[in-house]
Amino acid sequence: MSFAHVIVLAVLLAGFAMSLTAHEFAHAWTAYLLGDGFAKRQGRVSLNPFRHLSLLGTLAMFVLHFGWAKPVPVNLYNFKRPRLYYFLTSLAGPAANLLLAGACWGAMHLTRRCYAVDAPWGSLLEAVHPLLFLMLLINVILAALNLLPLPPLDGSKIWPVLFRSVRPTFSGKATWISVGLLVALLWTDSLDPVFNRIRTAVHAIAPESDADVYERHYMAGLVASSDGDLELADRQLTVALALHPRSRDAWAMRACVRSDRQDHAGALADIDQAIALDPSDPEFHDHRAIYLEWLSRPDDANTARALATALRGPAEGPDAADAPDEQEREDTERP
Amino acid sequence: MFLIRWARTLLALPFVTAGRLAGTFKLPAAVPLLKIGYAVGDNYEVALQALSLLFTTYGPQVAHAQGRAWLERRRCGAAIAGFTGLTALTAEDVDEARALLDLGRGCGEDPTGMTDLLAMGLAARSGDPRDVSNIIHALQQRNDLPPMLSRMVLSERMENALARRDFAEARALAMRMLDIEESPSARVILWACERKEGRSLTADEHLAAAVNLPPWHYWYLRAEGEFALDNPQGLEEARRKVYEENEKMGQHFDRFLALQGQTA
Numbered sequence: 001m002s003f004a005h006v007i008v009l010a011v012l013l014a015g016f017a018m019s020l021t022a023h024e025f026a027h028a029w030t031a032y033l034l035g036d037g038f039a040k041r042q043g044r045v046s047l048n049p050f051r052h053l054s055l056l057g058t059l060a061m062f063v064l065h066f067g068w069a070k071p072v073p074v075n076l077y078n079f080k081r082p083r084l085y086y087f088l089t090s091l092a093g094p095a096a097n098l099l100l101a102g103a104c105w106g107a108m109h110l111t112r113r114c115y116a117v118d119a120p121w122g123s124l125l126e127a128v129h130p131l132l133f134l135m136l137l138i139n140v141i142l143a144a145l146n147l148l149p150l151p152p153l154d155g156s157k158i159w160p161v162l163f164r165s166v167r168p169t170f171s172g173k174a175t176w177i178s179v180g181l182l183v184a185l186l187w188t189d190s191l192d193p194v195f196n197r198i199r200t201a202v203h204a205i206a207p208e209s210d211a212d213v214y215e216r217h218y219m220a221g222l223v224a225s226s227d228g229d230l231e232l233a234d235r236q237l238t239v240a241l242a243l244h245p246r247s248r249d250a251w252a253m254r255a256c257v258r259s260d261r262q263d264h265a266g267a268l269a270d271i272d273q274a275i276a277l278d279p280s281d282p283e284f285h286d287h288r289a290i291y292l293e294w295l296s297r298p299d300d301a302n303t304a305r306a307l308a309t310a311l312r313g314p315a316e317g318p319d320a321a322d323a324p325d326e327q328e329r330e331d332t333e334r335p
Numbered sequence: 336m337f338l339i340r341w342a343r344t345l346l347a348l349p350f351v352t353a354g355r356l357a358g359t360f361k362l363p364a365a366v367p368l369l370k371i372g373y374a375v376g377d378n379y380e381v382a383l384q385a386l387s388l389l390f391t392t393y394g395p396q397v398a399h400a401q402g403r404a405w406l407e408r409r410r411c412g413a414a415i416a417g418f419t420g421l422t423a424l425t426a427e428d429v430d431e432a433r434a435l436l437d438l439g440r441g442c443g444e445d446p447t448g449m450t451d452l453l454a455m456g457l458a459a460r461s462g463d464p465r466d467v468s469n470i471i472h473a474l475q476q477r478n479d480l481p482p483m484l485s486r487m488v489l490s491e492r493m494e495n496a497l498a499r500r501d502f503a504e505a506r507a508l509a510m511r512m513l514d515i516e517e518s519p520s521a522r523v524i525l526w527a528c529e530r531k532e533g534r535s536l537t538a539d540e541h542l543a544a545a546v547n548l549p550p551w552h553y554w555y556l557r558a559e560g561e562f563a564l565d566n567p568q569g570l571e572e573a574r575r576k577v578y579e580e581n582e583k584m585g586q587h588f589d590r591f592l593a594l595q596g597q598t599a
Contacts, residue, residue, distance in 0.1 A: 037479035042446045050337075055344050056352060076515045077485030078478045083514065176359050 008134070015135045016061060017049045019097055019142055020069040024052040026096030027072040027089055034085040036078035044072050064186045071152055083161050090157035097143035104136035105206065112209040115244045129209040137202050144198055145191075150178045214244040218253070225257050233257045248277040252284060255291070264294040282308040340377075347376025354381075358388050366392065373405075379412045383447065386418050395425040406435075411442040417449025424456045432457055448481035455487060462587075464594055467491065486512070493524050494556070497563045498595065502528050505563075519545040520556060527560030551581035558588055562595070 025047055028039035043051050057068035079085035111132065114125035147155040152175050185191050221236035237254040241247065255270035268291040275284045285308035292301035354368030369385035372378075382405060390398035402419025406412070416439030423431040436457060439450040451474065458466040474480060474488050489512055496505035506528040509521035522545040529538035545553060558573035574592075578585030 035478055037477075038448075038481060041448070041479040055341070055348055059348070073481075075480065075482045075485055077482060077489060078480070082511075173359060176356070 008131075011131050012134060012138070013061060015131075015138050016067060017053060017058075019100060019135070019139050020057075020067065021047060021049040021052050022096045022100055023093040023142060023146070024069045024072050026092040027074070030092035031072065031074050031085075031089045034079055034089060036075050036085075036089075038075040038078065039072045042073060060183075064183065066186050086157055087161040090154040093154050094143040094146045097139040097146075101136050101139035101143070104132045104139065108132045108136065108207045108209070112207050115210040115214070115246070126209065126211045129211065133202075133206055136206060137199060140202050141195060141198055144194075150182060151175045152179065153182075210243050214240050214247065214250075217243070218247070218250055221250075221253060221257070225253070225260075230257055230261045234261065246277060248274045248281070248284075251277065252287070255287060259287075259291060259294070264291050267291045268295060280311060282311040285311065344376045344378065347372045347378070347381070351376065351378070351381050355384065358384060361392075363392075370401075377409070379414050380447075382412070382415050383418055383449070386415070386422070390422055390425075395422040398422040399426060399428075399431075406438065411438070413439045413442040413445035414447040414449045415439075416442055417445060417447070417451075417453045420453040421449070421456060424453065424460060429457070429460060432460075448479075448484050451480060452484050452487075455484060462590060464591075468495075471495075486518075490518075490520050493521065494559055497524055497527060497559055498591070500563050502531050502563070517544075519548040519553070523548070523553065523556035523560060526557075527563055530560070530564055549580075551577055551584050554580060555584055555588060559591075562592070 024044065028044035028046075031038070032040045032045050039045060046052075052069040054068060054070045057070075059067075061067035074086065074089055076082040076086055108129060111125045111129045114122050114129065116122075117125060146153050147158075149155040149159060156178075217236045217240035221233045221240060224230075224233035224236055234254065234257050237250055237257060240250045241254065244250065251270045251274035255267040255274065258264075258270060259267035268288065271284055271288045271291060275281075275288065278284065285304045289301040289304035289308065292298075292304060350368045351372035354365050354372055357363075357365035357368060366385055366388050369381055369388065373381040373385055386398050386402050389401055399419055399422040402415055402422060405415055406419060416435050420432045420435030420439060423429075423435060432453060436450060436453050439445060439453065445451070455470055455474065458470040461467075471488055471491050474484065475492070480488070489508060493505055493508040493512070496502075496508060505524050509518075509524040509528070512518045512521040513525075522541040526538045526541040526545070529535070529541060545556075548556070554573050554576035558570060558577055561569035561573050574585065574588060577588050
């Protein structure tokens with residue numbers, strides 16, 4: 001497991017704990033506002049996660065990739081209008097998740113222009129944006145799952161408001177059976193199609209960051225280049241570079257594409273940009289040497305090649321270095 | 336400190352989960368599992384579940400002995416003291432129940448409301464209606480009671496309204512209870528209200544829905560209803576039935592009648 005995986009897992013767990021805490025706090029606080037102080041007496045009108053998290057539910061996150069918190073006790077006898085207030089209290093949890101999702105969506109808007117900000121803040125925004133997407137997704141899934149009409153999920157408490165014949169209380173056995181059913185559904189990944197649909201929908205509405213758009217155009221450029229559509233590849237890489245002009249890879253890639261299109265002057269200009277961004281990469285100097293040769297500037301080409309050799313260090317000779325590098329570049333980046 | 340608590344909770348988790356599951360399906364392994372869970376995790380909620388299962392499976396004495404043992408050996412817990420007091424009260428040991436109420440109140444906060452429940456039980460057991468009336472009045476003002484206690488307060492208010500022959504309030508309170516959950520007591524109250532209105536068919540339907548009540552309770556409420564309806568014949572029959580089912584509650588009903596200025 002890489003360091004990045006550990007960070008993502010930690011953020012996922014923390015995000016899940018935060019979302020569950022907000023969910024349960026919303027239930028307890030709404031109940032309190034509507035006249036039921038029993039949850040407050042139990043210390044549940046609190047944003048302290050340890051007041052809400054259940055150990056079993058936390059451990060389930062590792063096994064089922066889903067978890068739960070301790071349910072907030074509600075005393076319907078304290079409500080003036082039991083059905084309506086129970087409904088509102090039940091709805092408060094998913095509503096809190098949707099509010100959090102909305103906050104994440106707003107924060108994603110604020111962090112999407114990661115290439116317009118100088119380092120290190122730009123890099124920070126680039127790293128935070130996908131984490132905000134994860135938080136957004138977690139909260140939307142939590143809200144949606146909780147609206148399923150199975151006890152003890154909040155959706156089961158909507159029935160009594162819709163149907164007068166259903167009373168807002170469930171037997172312990174019904175709840176256990178329902179919990180068993182839910183665990184089985186999660187264990188067998190039967191809910192995955194639903195989660196995938198939610199993920200697709202959330203992806204569609206979530207604001208894309210410059211990094212996402214850059215990545216998409218850069219990859220499209222690579223694909224078009226390997227398919228031989230050099231004009232399209234040039235266009236895609238130009239869009240990518242407009243978004244992220246500090247991408248040495250995109251400059252180098254467009255240089256290759258332009259070189260293939262016999263635009264050696266353009267290729268030289270692009271590789272010069274790449275070298276300006278990262279003068280220590282010997283491959284860029286090798287490429288520069290090739291473009292200079294094509295432009296009939298052998299002296300400059302020799303200088304560039306000498307620079308590449310110097311950058312590779314004394315262990316590697318020019319012959320040994322050049323041939324495989326050329327071949328490798330042919331294999332990976334050019335049609 | 337916090338890490339130690341979570342480590343203990345983690346160790347107790349398999350026992351508590353298995354115990355709760357076994358308890359839901361009334362399996363004998365539930366109590367020992369929950370006792371181990373409490374010993375390891377030190378969570379009062381687990382102790383209450385174990386005591387509750389002991390109470391329903393083996394009776395109040397066994398539950399009381401276990402509660403007392405925990406209170407003496409482990410740290411003071413208001414909820415455990417309250418529940419143990421309730422078991423003492425069920426076993427007719429009023430002095431012990433009172434002592435446990437004092438102990439529980441001295442232990443600090445009681446998030447479960449067990450001490451309030453015990454105080455209510457003690458007032459009801461005192462035989463003095465003023466005690467009950469006072470505590471009902473005090474509890475009625477609060478909004479942090481557990482559902483069980485709120486239900487008891489509402490039941491008491493329903494019966495008081497019937498005893499005062501305030502049928503409108505008795506009906507409103509019974510309807511409120513039925514809006515939340517099915518309640519045979521509320522059904523008997525509604526039976527009396529419907530009888531008062533002369534709707535005997537609806538009254539009988541309510542009575543049919545009250546069959547799940549313990550017989551003494553059913554006849555006690557019927558007797559209260561007959562009293563409110565001024566039906567001496569029905570009252571005498573219901574009173575006799577209460578005596579047949581539970582002599583002590585029969586005596587309790589006679590005290591109720593005496594307070595209302597009627598003799599049996």
